Amino acid sequence: MGGANDPYEKYGLKRVINAATSLTLLGGSMPHPDVFKAMEDASKAFVSIPVLQQWAGERIAVAFGAEAGLPTAGAVNALILAVASCMMKGTDLEDHDPLGPRIWNHLVQRLPMHTEGLKTEFIVQGVNRNVYDHAVECAGAALVEAGSREETTARDLSEAFNEDRTAGYYYTVTASRGKLPIKKVAEVAHDHGVPLIVDAAPSLTHKAIPRGILEAGADLVVFSGGKQMGGPNNSGILIGRRDLVKLAHLQAYPFDGIGRASKMSRETIAGLIKALEIFMEREDDAYYRALEEKTRELSTRLDEIPGITSGVLMEPTVVGGLIASSYAYIELDEKAGISLKGLHTALLEGYPSIRTLHEPYFVTPEAKDRITLKAEYLLEGDNEIILDRITKIIENPPTP
Numbered sequence: 001m002g003g004a005n006d007p008y009e010k011y012g013l014k015r016v017i018n019a020a021t022s023l024t025l026l027g028g029s030m031p032h033p034d035v036f037k038a039m040e041d042a043s044k045a046f047v048s049i050p051v052l053q054q055w056a057g058e059r060i061a062v063a064f065g066a067e068a069g070l071p072t073a074g075a076v077n078a079l080i081l082a083v084a085s086c087m088m089k090g091t092d093l094e095d096h097d098p099l100g101p102r103i104w105n106h107l108v109q110r111l112p113m114h115t116e117g118l119k120t121e122f123i124v125q126g127v128n129r130n131v132y133d134h135a136v137e138c139a140g141a142a143l144v145e146a147g148s149r150e151e152t153t154a155r156d157l158s159e160a161f162n163e164d165r166t167a168g169y170y171y172t173v174t175a176s177r178g179k180l181p182i183k184k185v186a187e188v189a190h191d192h193g194v195p196l197i198v199d200a201a202p203s204l205t206h207k208a209i210p211r212g213i214l215e216a217g218a219d220l221v222v223f224s225g226g227k228q229m230g231g232p233n234n235s236g237i238l239i240g241r242r243d244l245v246k247l248a249h250l251q252a253y254p255f256d257g258i259g260r261a262s263k264m265s266r267e268t269i270a271g272l273i274k275a276l277e278i279f280m281e282r283e284d285d286a287y288y289r290a291l292e293e294k295t296r297e298l299s300t301r302l303d304e305i306p307g308i309t310s311g312v313l314m315e316p317t318v319v320g321g322l323i324a325s326s327y328a329y330i331e332l333d334e335k336a337g338i339s340l341k342g343l344h345t346a347l348l349e350g351y352p353s354i355r356t357l358h359e360p361y362f363v364t365p366e367a368k369d370r371i372t373l374k375a376e377y378l379l380e381g382d383n384e385i386i387l388d389r390i391t392k393i394i395e396n397p398p399t400p
Contacts, residue, residue, distance in 0.1 A: 005379040006352070015352040017382050019373040021363070022202065024074075026355060028226035028233030030377060032278050035231065035271045042270035049254045049266065050098045056269050057245070060237055063280050064210035066221075068245035071269050072236040073253065073262035075201035075224040076135045082197045082220040082238055083139040084111050084258045085247035086168040087118050089195075098249045108250060108257030112140025119167040122197070123160045125152035125185070127178040128171060132199060136170060139258055143170070151178040157188045166194055168219075173200040173318050175364045182318075186217025195219035195244060201236075202362075203318050204229045205325055206284045210239060212319030220244055228325075231275035232268045288323040294375040299328035301387055302373075307336030307394050313366050327363065327372040330356075330390075338397040340371055346393045347386075354386055 006015045022029045053071055060069030072078035088094075088107070096104040110118070122136055126147040136143055144166070147156035157169070157180070169189040171182055182198060189196040198218040203209055205228045213221050218240065225235030238248055251257035253264060295312050302310035309331040314324040332340055340358055347354040357363065357372045373386070 017354045018377040020355045020357045021374045022227035029230045031230050035274045038274035039267040039271040042267045056273050066239035068242040070238045073264040075222050075236040077262040078222040078236040078238040079135040080139045081248035081259050083136050083141050084251045085244045088247050105256050111258045115140050121165040122170040124170045125179045161192045168195045171198045173203045182216040206322050225272045229279045231272040235272040285323050292326040295326040295328050315363050327374050330371040
């Protein structure tokens with residue numbers, strides 16, 4: 001059975017125990033009930049969406065110490081809008097205002113296909129490539145890779161710059177080694193007079209993160225609203241320079257530019273801001289200390305299973321001096337009779353499905369040859385289901 005906390009059983013669907021982390025694939029996080037109350041309240045009347053977006057953006061900016069902010073329909077939408085804003089810098093679009101007369105369609109609809117005369121290239125470190133690079137191209141831009149897939153230097157970044165084509169630099173917060181830090185990339189970008197976009201979608205774990213990235217020199221920063229901040233899964237945040245955020249807003253829903261298809265309802269915007277308020281009131285140190293205690297308890301019990309060695313690893317944070325998020329890890333020895341991949345797959349295929357992470361290098365380079373489990377979203381009784389399932393799989397491994 002799916003367990004006591006199984007609202008999907010009545011639909012004939014399999015519940016997933018989220019022992020991974022906040023994943024879009026699983027619906028993001030578990031928002032506080034007050035988030036849904038705010039969404040319900042917003043559904044009871046109408047409002048101008050551009051005005052609501054500006055109101056929400058002002059609250060986001062104040063909370064995170066930015067010049068300006070914008071609620072978006074997820075982090076990828078925020079990234080597309082960030083890229084589009086940099087491409088339209090220096091154009092007549094700067095003369096318009098999201099709350100003014102809507103006479104700029106001919107400008108925003110140049111993207112993504114009609115980019116003649118625009119700067120369309122974004123420089124990225126070779127070692128910093130990832131699947132979300134595609135969002136940059138969705139806006140009509142092109143990526144220029146600097147350095148190698150093993151290492152990038154400041155000289156590599158500078159030499160990749162082209163005065164006629166470079167619109168900005170692009171950086172993704174990951175746990176990969178060999179890349180230059182945000183501050184150094186920002187210095188190179190600003191030396192050439194162009195902005196730096198930082199995609200920190202899954203990194204909004206602490207209130208100090210946004211301000212820290214901005215202080216490192218980022219001009220635009222992208223976050224998911226539906227991951228660690230606890231907003232609706234289809235929400236995102238863009239913060240940064242006022243001039244660039246305005247250009248992003250002009251191209252967003254409900255207007256008719258590159259962001260038109262990415263609708264964000266009034267209910268979602270209201271829910272995002274309520275989640276922001278709750279997040280800003282949270283005591284981060286206490287939250288992550290409590291999570292680590294749960295993680296160590298889970299790890300201790302995993303370590304008691306024959307064939308398994310378990311411990312705790314911490315996820316690096318983009319800003320130093322913070323109590324990090326914790327994961328229990330699993331290593332297998334010969335007694336296990338199954339591979340890490342086999343165990344990961346068997347957990348997924350059971351009922352309820354158990355989602356862990358197999359060698360999640362995006363979390364930490366220390367994940368090599370390990371499965372990780374995060375206690376953050378485990379419901380009452382989930383620990384026992386996980387431990388029982390792993391024990392049975394180890395005792396009787398599935399036939400390959």
